[in-house]
Structures are given as C-alpha cells and as structure tokens.
Amino acid sequence: MKTRGRIFLLDDDDLIVSMVARALKGEGYEVQAETDPDGAIDKIRLFAPDVALLDIKLPGKSGLDLLKEMTDRGIEVQVVMLTSDDSAESAVKAMKMGAVDYLTKPFDMEEVKIVIASIVEKGNLKHEVEYLRKVSSDLTYREIIGNSAVIAGIKEKAGKLAQAGVPTVLITGENGTGKELFARYIHQLMHNGNTGEYAPFIGINCCALPEPLIESELFGHDKGSFTDAKSEKKGVFELASGGGILLDEIGEMKWDLQAKLLRVLEERKIRRVGGRHDLPIDATVFATTNRNLEEAVKNGAFRIDLYYRLNAFSLHIPPLRERREDLLLLAQHFLTLFSAKYCGTCMGRFSPEAQNLILSYHWPGNVRELRNVIERIVVLESGNTILPEHLPKEILFQDRAGESLSSGSGFTLPEEGLSLDEVEKTLILQALAKSGGNKTQAAKLLGITYDSLRYQIKKFELEEVR
Ligand SMILES: Nc1ncnc2c1ncn2[C@@H]1O[C@H](COP(=O)(O)OP(=O)(O)OP(=O)(O)O)[C@@H](O)[C@H]1O
Ligand SMILES: [Mg+2]
The missing domain is CATH 3.40.50.300 (P-loop containing nucleotide triphosphate hydrolases)
Incomplete structure (x- = not known):
C-alpha cells in the first residue's frame, strides 16, 4: 500500500517517540523512530523522509547541529524542530537555519498531524511539478489506432x-x-x-x-x-x-x-x-x-x-502516406475524441468528398498533423459533418499545389516568396471573370467544389468586390 509519506522522528524521550510514532502511523505515514542522535544523519539519508522531526535537546548534540550538518551535506529534507517551552529562542534560530516549522512540547497531537500533513502535501506538489516538467506531453499511454x-x-x-x-x-x-x-x-x-x-x-x-x-x-x-x-x-x-x-x-x-x-x-x-x-x-x-x-x-x-x-x-515507423488504409480510421478516431471533448459529440462524420481529400493528401506532419487539423475543425466549425471547405487550404487545394510544383505548369515560386492568399484571391477573381460570375463554372475552372468556392469567396470577402 502506498504510504501518505515518510516521517523520521528523533527524540531521546522514549515515551514521546512511541506516542508520536503511533499517532503518525495511525494516520497512514511510514515512520522511522530513533532515540540516539549518533549516526542519525546517515539514517535520514538512507530513509529519505518527507519530514524529519528533530528534538532540539539531544544527548551530546543539539538538533540545530544536525540541521546545520544536513544543510552542509546538501541533504534536502524538511525539518520540524521539537522544542520545549523554555527553548523558544532556539526554535527561532532553527527557523532561521532552514527548519520549516517547530512544535512545542507537550504536544497537541492534532497540531502535530496538521503541521505534518501540510508539509507533506506541499512536498508532494513540488515533486509532482518537478516530475511533470520532465515527462513529455501526454502522461498516459494512448491506444494505437491502425489496421494496416x-x-x-x-x-x-x-x-x-x-x-x-x-x-x-x-x-x-x-x-x-x-x-x-x-x-x-x-x-x-x-x-x-x-x-x-x-x-x-x-x-x-x-x-x-x-x-x-x-x-x-x-x-x-x-x-x-x-x-x-x-x-x-x-x-x-x-x-x-x-x-x-x-x-x-x-x-x-x-x-x-x-x-x-x-x-x-x-x-x-x-x-x-x-x-x-x-x-x-x-x-x-x-x-x-x-x-x-x-x-x-x-x-x-x-x-x-x-x-x-x-x-x-x-x-x-513509416510515414502516414505509406499506410493510407489507416487514414480514415485515424481521422474518425480523432473526430470522435475531440467531438466528445469539446462539444458532446457535435461532429460525427466526414462527407465523402472530405474523405477523399484526406485520403489523397500527403500528410507531411503525419498523425500529429491529422490530429491537429481535426481538433481545429471541431473547435472552430459547426455542423455535424466535416465538409471539404472545413479543411485547411493545403488539403483543399492539394492537387493544384502539387501540379504547380511538380509538373511545371507555369507556376514557379519567386525567389522573394509570395502571399498564397493573394494568389488564391487573384485566381478566384480571374475564374469568376472568365465564367461571367457563374460560380459553378468558376469552381470547375479552379478544380474545387462549388461549396468550397463559396467558402473562399466569403473568406476573401470577394462578394462585394465583383
Ligand atoms: N497509430 C496512432 N494511433 C493513435 N494516435 C496516434 C498514432 N500515431 C500517433 N498518434 C498520435 O499522434 C501524435 C504524435 O505522436 P508522437 O508524439 O508519438 O509522434 P513522434 O513521432 O514522437 O513525433 P515527433 O517526431 O514530433 O516527436 C500523438 O498525439 C499521438 O498520440
Ligand atoms: Mg516525439
């Protein structure tokens, strides 16, 4: 069973030791109790407690000496000093030397429990933060999707x-x-x-x-x-x-x-x-x-x-484009996942045209790109079916882009680069001019669907321009 935390207890008074140890064990802590200060530091090092309760007056040594030695040796343990009524001054000194708290004898056991619980919880939080910083993105293992x-x-x-x-x-x-x-x-x-x-x-x-x-x-x-x-x-x-x-x-x-x-x-x-x-x-x-x-x-x-x-x-792990039979399975998996996460299954399926575009795209960013595309659509678009116009333009216009790059059909990227939006806008305007404003014909000229042309027109606010 996982313990609530580990507590090291050092006091030369047998009675106090057994009383405090019993109370803390009852709270679910693992306790190592000692009455002899000799070798205490090595014991602490080995036991690696969350909290060490150290009596301030020990035979031959003071709890303050132990605290100082621990700091010098770089042993990072939260120390709580156990003091008597008459040693308030030492308690203050202990706090200055790095103790987190002190408890005054005779103990109020409830207070002891509260002080320890709060230190342990803070420590856990700190460890968790440190740990989380180290572990990469997602903590839990996720299902591997794919039938290929x-x-x-x-x-x-x-x-x-x-x-x-x-x-x-x-x-x-x-x-x-x-x-x-x-x-x-x-x-x-x-x-x-x-x-x-x-x-x-x-x-x-x-x-x-x-x-x-x-x-x-x-x-x-x-x-x-x-x-x-x-x-x-x-x-x-x-x-x-x-x-x-x-x-x-x-x-x-x-x-x-x-x-x-x-x-x-x-x-x-x-x-x-x-x-x-x-x-x-x-x-x-x-x-x-x-x-x-x-x-x-x-x-x-x-x-x-x-x-x-x-x-x-x-x-x-081969790229996604070499296992296209998994594409729709993965796409549907992410759609179901994000739909459930963001809008209680608002979007459930892909239109056949959208599926075709997903299948033919080359997915340079592989599964992560697919995942991100679908997450964005679920968050930003509405309706219960993913349509081509919901897809980002690199997927929507993939053929044209592919052609222009590979078959040298007249498009060459100028040295200084260009604005793809501007090019798209110009081509759409030209297609509309050529078709005399007939959107169906213009869409044909551009090799895109009627719906996706309408989407582009709206996006670039071309309606008023014409
Ligand atoms: N077959 C799969 N089934 C389900 N989810 C997958 C699959 N392959 C990848 N993913 C998801 O895609 C995302 C990217 O995967 P992962 O981080 O493992 O890739 P990677 O190869 O380590 O990427 P990078 O090279 O960028 O570090 C993660 O969210 C992961 O859960
Ligand atoms: Mg990685």
Whole structure:
C-alpha cells in the first residue's frame, strides 16, 4: 500500500517517540523512530523522509547541529524542530537555519498531524511539478489506432522487444509518426500494467538544454560539482530506475555527450556529475529521432559506435502516406475524441468528398498533423459533418499545389516568396471573370467544389468586390 509519506522522528524521550510514532502511523505515514542522535544523519539519508522531526535537546548534540550538518551535506529534507517551552529562542534560530516549522512540547497531537500533513502535501506538489516538467506531453499511454499491415508488423516487433526486455530501443520515423507512442507502448508491455506497480517513464529532449545542463539532467550531480550546485540532484537515469527513459531527438545530441551516453549504455552504470561512485542503472532507454542516423554518421555528426549500439534493437515507423488504409480510421478516431471533448459529440462524420481529400493528401506532419487539423475543425466549425471547405487550404487545394510544383505548369515560386492568399484571391477573381460570375463554372475552372468556392469567396470577402 502506498504510504501518505515518510516521517523520521528523533527524540531521546522514549515515551514521546512511541506516542508520536503511533499517532503518525495511525494516520497512514511510514515512520522511522530513533532515540540516539549518533549516526542519525546517515539514517535520514538512507530513509529519505518527507519530514524529519528533530528534538532540539539531544544527548551530546543539539538538533540545530544536525540541521546545520544536513544543510552542509546538501541533504534536502524538511525539518520540524521539537522544542520545549523554555527553548523558544532556539526554535527561532532553527527557523532561521532552514527548519520549516517547530512544535512545542507537550504536544497537541492534532497540531502535530496538521503541521505534518501540510508539509507533506506541499512536498508532494513540488515533486509532482518537478516530475511533470520532465515527462513529455501526454502522461498516459494512448491506444494505437491502425489496421494496416505496417502497424500490425510494428506492433508484433514491439511485442518481441518488450518480451525480450531489451535494454535499448531506437525508434526512427518522420515527425509526428508516433515514435513516442510506440515507446510508451513497449514500456507498457514491459511492465504489463496488471502488477499494479508503477514504473516511471521519463522523457528528455536531447537538444532543449545547453550541454552541461543536459548532462546533469541525465546523470544528476553531486553537491558542489559546479558553482550553483548547492545540493545533490538525481538525474533522469536514477529517477527512471525500474522504468523507461525517452531520449527525444537523439540525433541532435552533442558529440561529447554521445560518448558519455555510449559508456553508460555499455556499462549500465552512471556517475553523477562531480560524483565519485558509479551507480547501476536498469531503465530501458528509448531513443527517438527523425534524422537519418546513417547519414548523420557519414557526415560526422553522429558517432558510429553509438549508432551501432542503439541500432541493435530498432523500430521504424513509416510515414502516414505509406499506410493510407489507416487514414480514415485515424481521422474518425480523432473526430470522435475531440467531438466528445469539446462539444458532446457535435461532429460525427466526414462527407465523402472530405474523405477523399484526406485520403489523397500527403500528410507531411503525419498523425500529429491529422490530429491537429481535426481538433481545429471541431473547435472552430459547426455542423455535424466535416465538409471539404472545413479543411485547411493545403488539403483543399492539394492537387493544384502539387501540379504547380511538380509538373511545371507555369507556376514557379519567386525567389522573394509570395502571399498564397493573394494568389488564391487573384485566381478566384480571374475564374469568376472568365465564367461571367457563374460560380459553378468558376469552381470547375479552379478544380474545387462549388461549396468550397463559396467558402473562399466569403473568406476573401470577394462578394462585394465583383
Ligand atoms: N497509430 C496512432 N494511433 C493513435 N494516435 C496516434 C498514432 N500515431 C500517433 N498518434 C498520435 O499522434 C501524435 C504524435 O505522436 P508522437 O508524439 O508519438 O509522434 P513522434 O513521432 O514522437 O513525433 P515527433 O517526431 O514530433 O516527436 C500523438 O498525439 C499521438 O498520440
Ligand atoms: Mg516525439
């Protein structure tokens, strides 16, 4: 059972210790109670409590000495001083030295409980914030949608990798193909949910931070390892112990750090920055990239030894345009999802024309692009069916754009660029002029539907112009 928190209790009075310990255990806390100040700091370090209750008057030592020693050694624990009526001055001193609170003997047990609960809750919130900062976007594993042979093949391979418990998996694929989703899928299979045990999954982007910071994010640091390291800190490898780490955009990792990562992967050990001891690691490392790592190796941007190490177990997620049979399934999935989220199933289906456009578009941003397009439509458009004119113009005008770029039909992008809106507007005006204002004919000339022309006319406010 998960405890409410861990409390360390040090007081030389047996009676007080047993009374407070019993009350706190009754509240659901895990309690370690001690009466001897000798070796107390190491015990605290090992037990890693949320709160340490320290008596201020201890045989041979004062609680203040312990507090100071803990601060000096960079042990971050919330300390509450236990004082007697006659030591109010020391209590103030303790607060100045960093204690979060003090309790005066004889104790009011209700007060003890309230003080501790509030400290533990604040601490939990802080940890949660720190933790959430590290985990990438979505916390929970999401369903993988797709009936294509491609997806079935990837799922099968993912299953084998999970079953074998491989230490690393390299996941490659264009932006938005689902690399992270598959990393989470394997993670989920490895820790197959029904044991009920929580296995952490922590993501870190390899190029989001400057190199020294990335290194300490990954491997942690010991106190004083660099000027502003006032305390020790666990890195992602330690935090994800027993779980998984997602190294996002591994292809962007700096050369020197690549060497350090390789050492970690080969020896399954890390050393904190400024640390003196190696710590064993057991987390599965998922490395993702949208770069062609083989190319990067050829260009001297990626170490060949790390590439071989990572490539031992790899998973490639092909772009969406190579598994078109999943397109409508995914589109419908996102429509149902966002419709339920934003408007209680207001939009339920796609018109056949909209489906055709979705099927023929090349989706350079892959599943993420599809997801975003549909989310935008559900939020911004009304009606219960998605029509072509609801689709963004790169999808609505895809053929024309494709032609103009590929078949050299007279359109060339000028060096200085252009305003696509202006071009569209001009072409629509020309088509309307040519057809003598007949919208059906103008739409034909433009290769779009009547409805979508009407939408464009409204959008560019061309009605009045003509
Ligand atoms: N097969 C799928 N079924 C359902 N949702 C999917 C599928 N593939 C991707 N998605 C969704 O698409 C979005 C993008 O996926 P993900 O973040 O895993 O892509 P990625 O390859 O890691 O992208 P990037 O290269 O930009 O980091 C997510 O919201 C994810 O849940
Ligand atoms: Mg990703």
